[in-house]
Amino acid sequence: MPYLLNLLRRSRRLFLVLIKVMVPVMVLVQIGQWLGWIDVLGQAIAPAMALLDLPPEAGMIWVAGVCVGVYGAIAALIGLAPQLDLNVAQLSVLCAMVLFAHGLPVEQAIVRRAGASFWATAALRLGAAVLYGAAVAWACRWGGWLQQPVSLGWLQGSALAADTQAGGLAGWLRGTAISLVFTYGVIVALLVLLDVFERTGLTRAITALLMPLLRLSGLDARVAPVTTVGVLLGLSYGGALIIEEADKNQLPARTRFLALAWISLSHSLIEDTALLLTLGADIWVILVGRIALTLAVVAFLARLIKGDGTAQARLSPAAN
Numbered sequence: 001m002p003y004l005l006n007l008l009r010r011s012r013r014l015f016l017v018l019i020k021v022m023v024p025v026m027v028l029v030q031i032g033q034w035l036g037w038i039d040v041l042g043q044a045i046a047p048a049m050a051l052l053d054l055p056p057e058a059g060m061i062w063v064a065g066v067c068v069g070v071y072g073a074i075a076a077l078i079g080l081a082p083q084l085d086l087n088v089a090q091l092s093v094l095c096a097m098v099l100f101a102h103g104l105p106v107e108q109a110i111v112r113r114a115g116a117s118f119w120a121t122a123a124l125r126l127g128a129a130v131l132y133g134a135a136v137a138w139a140c141r142w143g144g145w146l147q148q149p150v151s152l153g154w155l156q157g158s159a160l161a162a163d164t165q166a167g168g169l170a171g172w173l174r175g176t177a178i179s180l181v182f183t184y185g186v187i188v189a190l191l192v193l194l195d196v197f198e199r200t201g202l203t204r205a206i207t208a209l210l211m212p213l214l215r216l217s218g219l220d221a222r223v224a225p226v227t228t229v230g231v232l233l234g235l236s237y238g239g240a241l242i243i244e245e246a247d248k249n250q251l252p253a254r255t256r257f258l259a260l261a262w263i264s265l266s267h268s269l270i271e272d273t274a275l276l277l278t279l280g281a282d283i284w285v286i287l288v289g290r291i292a293l294t295l296a297v298v299a300f301l302a303r304l305i306k307g308d309g310t311a312q313a314r315l316s317p318a319a320n
Contacts, residue, residue, distance in 0.1 A: 011188045014240045017113065018187075019180060022106050022236070030172055038067050042076075052130075053137040057084055058094050062101075066126075069103035070272050077279070081152040089140035091150050092285035093133045095276040099286055100129035100265060110239040111264060115246050115256035121264045124297070128265055132293055136285055150280040183236060190229055190237055197225065217295050218302020223251065223259040230263035232270055238263045258302055265294040 032038055042060030049058045057080045065073030077084075086094070104122050112118040140146050196202070219227065226245050230238015239260070246256055273287050 007188065007191055010191055010244070011184065014187050014191075014244060015184045017243055018110065018183065018236060018240050022110070023176075023180075026106060026176060028105070033064075033068060033072075038064055041067075052093060052133050053141055054090055054094060054133075055084065055086070058090075061094060062097050062129075065098035065102040066104050069106070070098060070275065073098045073102060074275070074279075077152070084152055086150050086152070087147050088150055088280060088282055089137065089146035089285075091280055092146060092282040093137045093140075095279065095281040096136065096286045096290060097129040097133045099272055099276065099290060100132060101125040107235045107239075107264070110236055111260050114239045114242045114260055115251070115253065116260040117257075120257075121260060124261060125264050128293060128297060132289070136289065146282055146285075152279070186233070186237055187240060190233070190241065194225060194229070194241070213295070217258075217262070217298040218306070219258050219262060219298065220251075220255040222249065223255060227259045227262055230259075230267050232268075234268040234271070235263050238267060254305055257305070258298055261301055262294060262298050265297060266291055 039060060042063035043056075044059075045063065046056035046059035049056055049062075052058075061073050061076040061080065064076035068075075101122075104125065108118045108122045108125075111121045223242065223245060226238055226241035229241055242251075242256065242259055242263075245251060269287065269291075273283075276286055277283060
């Protein structure tokens with residue numbers, strides 16, 4: 001009973017921290033979507049998509065992902081599917097960009113609360129999305145790779161379309177409530193899982209397995225378990241655990257920033273990757289390449305800000 005009471009207290013505390021950040025931003029983003037601001041922004045950047053060998057409609061899809069999230073991008077893709085003519089390379093580039101930079105208003109607000117600059121991490125994600133997208137698009141075009149066409153017609157009649165296109169205030173409220181309940185359930189499950197890992201020694205085993213990668217990227221071993229949670233399951237969950245870990249152990253700004261940079265660039269590797277693979281994206285582009293770039297970027301950042309108090313100050317939440 002004491003264990004259950006402590007679990008409920010911890011999960012409630014983490015959940016309240018998250019909803020105080022998530023709900024206001026979710027409301028503002030949804031209002032912007034209803035007012036058509038996201039569509040206008042997408043149309044504004046559509047011409048730039050040509051530089052990435054993508055059709056203009058890809059701009060609207062990516063902006064929907066950046067502002068709303070992966071499901072927002074899928075909803076936009078569903079709406080534009082009849083007029084899209086993409087090959088596997090183009091679809092993979094677009095999906096990779098969505099995976100690097102999606103749901104920024106909500107997710108980067110969580111990152112800021114966890115101890116890193118909103119603007120620094122948002123710029124990191126947007127920059128990685130554009131540069132990686134350009135590199136993959138140009139490489140595939142030059143090498144003639146992944147040029148086979150992709151059919152998206154099946155999306156129009158899918159159950160996913162019905163779920164993501166459900167409109168109106170009632171539909172949004174229902175979907176938001178379900179998401180928050182699911183988030184709370186995942187937080188409880190993660191706390192139990194982390195406790196089991198700690199008591200059975202699995203935490204130490206996972207940390208030991210990650211150590212070569214951690215040393216290469218410059219990440220502190222103390223945040224390996226919670227960073228792993230975020231990488232595998234999602235930024236919201238990993239960010240919430242980093243908030244708790246930072247408050248408990250007074251983690252330095254550099255450690256928090258590097259862990260949050262890892263999670264920002266590569267998170268929810270299981271759910272989001274599987275979701276976009278079903279659309280026809282290539283796993284080497286949206287998973288393997290994304291992890292490789294994340295490792296390179298975090299390793300570079302670790303060396304760039306090592307022992308630099310000025311740089312650390314710029315990357316902290318106060319820099320916002």
